[in-house]
Amino acid sequence: MEISPDAWVLYEWRGLQLNATIVFTWAVMALLVIGSRAVTARLSEGETVSRWQVALEVIVSTIRDQIAEVGADTPGRYLPFIGTLFLFIATANLLSVVPGYQPPTGSLSTTVALALCVLIAVPLFSIGDRGLVAYLRTYVQPTPLMLPFNLVAEVSRTIALAVRLYGNVMSGTVIVGILISVAPFFFPVVMQVLGLLTGLIQAYIFAILAMVYIGSASRTRHRADAPPPTDTGE
Amino acid sequence: MQIDWLTVAAQIVNFLVLVWLLQRFLYRPITEAMARREARIETRLSEAREARSEVETEARRLREKQDELEASRDEMLREARLEADDLRAALENDLRKEMEDRRKTWEHHLEEERDAVAARLRQRAGHQVIDIVGRVLRDYAGTDIAGQVAGTFAERLADLDAEARERLSDAARRAGGRARVESGVPLEPSARSRITRAIHDRIAPDIEVTYGEDDTLLIGVRLTIGEQTVEWSATRFLDRLETTLDEVIESGGGPRSRRAPVTG
Structure with missing residues (x-):
């Protein structure tokens, strides 16, 4: 039983394998981009707004509000990164109801890639806020003795993000596979519904955690001795 | 794994490509659309607020104007009522005056008519009286009316009091001793001499008397010396008769201004 779409190779050319993870990722990307383009190509600024535009506006404004609630002064600055994390993970998870589809988030490669993106984005946003030197100085705060712990925190945070998402999505797929073999009619449906909910929650948690990391790294500008953000995994 | x-x-x-694409096509x-719509809504709201304040200002202005109009309408109504009252009073006055004028004209005409009737009556009565008196005198005294008149006049001269005689003699002196006697009917020479004698006896002996006639006297004699006059004539009796007739007409024709009685 395959538990990772990485192993499902669709095309191979001179040792380069095109696996299902990348293909389904492209499908999700195409869906998001084409859907957005289709709606935003006919944007209305008057009183009558199409329901699709309203839906997109609700999604975008909700994400922005969530970012602002975490503590960012300028939510627009983080919107593309955090919003894309949420939309991509949520769409990839929700599409798991489509038969034959394997969510790319069920691949550890994808979640690691996303976690690495967060790992890189946190210092980038922080450096963009206050400069490289000030950012590097946070690793030796409050004393240089804390430097190893700070580094370990960065790495473990990234690994935790990646494994949490991967574990949840992959476990959902595995559980459905097991239940189908045990009780093929009713329980898989319930688990699928539960999987939708879990997938959405995972998308939310991933995006919010990324924002918390970025926000806390930025806030240390004002509170250099602030405690490091606590991980709020499930 | x-x-x-x-x-x-x-x-x-x-993922990075997706971030870029979604930033371009979604976020x-x-x-921007939301921001523009918010700006537009804000603009329209502020416009609506402005319009509302303008409308409220306009409404307040109109209300004040309406109040003014109502006040001026009441004032105009009051003035019109006053004017109508004045006009009615003036018309009533005019009407009353006109009625008064007509009444006066009517009374005037009535008076003229009555005067004319009285004059005709007096004339006729006078002539009748003369005829009757003349006939009676002729029938019972054996003399003519002129002689009787002369005799009566002579007696009147004789009855004059001393003060009147003094005034007449003074007048005769100022008039150069001339006197004139006029009678309604021609006087006989004997009557004339009788009068002349009476004048010479009672007033002054050297007065030169001339005689003439005056129809208005009817029956009677008038002596004129300078500015002094002594008269006895039927005209006086006729005047009294006229007064009596006036009273009779008045009693039968309603109230009228009483004419002053003529005195000798």
């Missing part, structure tokens, strides 16, 4: 690092790299690239257009 394994990590395919090639896939990881591809996914990182995929920016939606955010």
